[in-house]
Amino acid sequence: MKPNYLSELKKSNAALQTSDGRAIDVWELQIDATSEHLSDWALRFRQYYCSDSEIDFLRAGTGLTRSEYLTQLVFPDKSSAPGPGIRAGDFAELLISDYVEHLLGYWVPRGKYAEKASRDESVKGVDIVGFRLTDPSNPTPTDELLAFEVKAQFSGDKYNERLQTAVNDSSKDYLRRAMTLNATKRRLSQTGEHDKALLVQRFQNLSDHPYVYRSGAAAVLSDTAYDESLLQSTTKIAEHQNAANLELIVVRGKESMKLVHALYERAAHEA
Secondary structure, three states, X not given: OOOHHHHHEEEOOOOEEXXXXXEEEEEEEOOOOOOOOHHHHHHHHHHHHOOOOOHHHHHOOXXXXXXXXXHHHHOOOOOOOOHHHHHHHHHHHHHHHHHHHHHOOOEOOOHHHHHOOOOOOOOOOOOEEEEEOOOOOOOOOOOEEEEEEXXXXXXXXXXXXXXXXXXXXXXXXXXXXXXXXXXXXHHHHHOOOHHHHHHHHOOOOOOOOOOEEEEEXXXXXXXXXOOHHXXXXXXXXHHOOOHHHEEEEEEEEOOHHHHHHHHHHHHHHOO
16 A cells, blocks of 8 residues: 555656766655654555564553654654664665655565664665565566665755665665575565565576566655756766666655654654
């Protein structure tokens, strides 16, 4: 089911191009910390870190309430570095995951957030992988894998090349996707989701079982960091390992870090 909050993600009329002439799609997240959709979003958001069916078992022995357990042991720290930056990065990845799944039509696994060894760290590997296929037991060359890299900037007044960094990291995904696919398959197998593990398995051998490999690079920015002229200075698209199948997007929003903190707070207090 499409999340309600995505009704507030609107395509902008901005027509941006990189210095290489590649189009950049711009989206606007028109939602704030008081939105009627925040509770529904927070409920979904919480499940990626700790399912409601597990939280009481996991917090048992800690002496913490549900809210305290999530705030102190699961969610990235609100104030001490690198916690706020990890919050921003996780938020941006989960936002683009919903974009890939519900607007582009791919299946996107999100189990990695519940497996963090430390709450204040990013998970290594490809940021987002999305899969589109009809039958994993009957692979066809039209099946698709989409690998997306996402960078966030919610602080500071000057844009700091987040889209360029996403493009550069996206090119590396061509080589590191095998490790991400293996980790994703293992995670699904361990949680008993064998049918989904088989969906991932279908994409582990490109040479023997060809498919369409697509790439994406996204910058999720606060309004203060959004700078059209600097975004259009993004370059080296032709050097990308998958340049012919590369999508570029930017999402801008108002008071983005305030929204991020409100979403984590709501997710904890409504558990």
